[in-house]
Amino acid sequence: MAGPPDDPPEGPLYVYGIVRRGFRPRPGLTGVGDAAVFAVPEGPLAALASATGSASEPPGAGGPPGEPAVGDASLQATADAHRRVVDAAAAAVCVLPTRLGTVHRDVQEVRRTLAARTDLYRRLLARLDGRLEWGVKAYAQDEEAVPVGAGPVADCAGEPTDGLARAAHHTLADVAECSCVYSPQDACPAGAPPGAAAACATSAYWTSPIARAPYPHGRNLLDSAYLVPREAAGAFAETVGGLAARSPALRIELTGPWAPYSFTEPGRLPGFSG
Known part of the structure; x- marks a missing residue:
């Protein structure tokens, strides 16, 4: 496992996620702008970070630290790099993914943020340890089977x-x-103007952090995420398969497992205070 650089880079840092102190990214792991990923330790925690990349500023770099990125031509590349780092960490340890485009001014600000939120992050890591996120989307195969006036909303x-x-x-x-x-989010309608597909991809990503591409054609009725203990993954996948077999009016898609992207906000965890 690779340790942090002797001299962390100066200037803005892109932060991918929070882990327990002691974890080190694998050698050669790169993030946004192909910059090397390293751990920034503070107390019992560490942030996975990299320089923002020499090619260009990543989305969000010009805005308030810690704020998510806005629409940008490089959004998909940034999203892929963000997910690559988080997935690499999640294969070994519990990780709290940060929001896409989270940038801090320097390593000192990263450490101040970890110090200020130590208790919350420690409790979240303990609560989510051993659990993974699975995504499920359902589309209408037969529009006549969908009740009239039932819009694809929550x-x-x-x-x-x-x-x-x-x-x-x-x-x-x-x-x-x-x-x-x-x-x-429904697929881009047929005959949409140039650039609409990219807009749909952006919308899909922001709606669900684990989405990778524009929704396929078809009416999207369900876009949901489920937190499942690692040992219950097989039972969950079997349940999805059973639903697909019993529901010919729906096309059901299962993705995952992923790091718990959708469950790092305390309000989404039943019984979690603060």
Whole structure:
């Protein structure tokens, strides 16, 4: 395992996630702008970070530290680099992914942030240890099977409004430890103007941090994430397969496992205070 550089780079740092102190990124791991990834330790924690890259400033570098990136031509490349670093860490340890485009002014600011939030981050790491995120999306195979007037949105309770999608979500939520429902996004309509596909890809990414590409054609009825203990992954996947077999009106897609992107906010973890 590679240790941090003797002299951390000066200037802005892109931060990918928070881990327990002692973890070191694997040799050769690079992030945004192909910059080397290293750990910034502070107390019992460490942040996975890199220089912002020599080619150009990453999205968010010009804005307030810690704020997510905005739409940019390099968004997809930044997203891929962010996910690559988080996935590499999640293969070995529990990691709290930061939001896409999280940039701090320098290494001292990274350490101040870790110090100020030590208790919260420690409790989140303990709560999420041994758990992974799975994503499930459902699309209408047969529009006639979808109730008239049922829009592809989530209601205030965080559940899909369509009856078929709601039933599928409830079944999966019973197997998972907890869940998070996003507002589904439909595919770009046929005949959309040039550049619309890229806009849809951006929208998909922001709606669900684990999305990789524009939604396929079809009415999206469910875009949800489920927190599942590692040992229950097989049972969860079997449940998804059973739903797909019993629901010919829906096309159900399963992605994962991922780091717990959707569950690093305390409000999304039942029973988690603060």
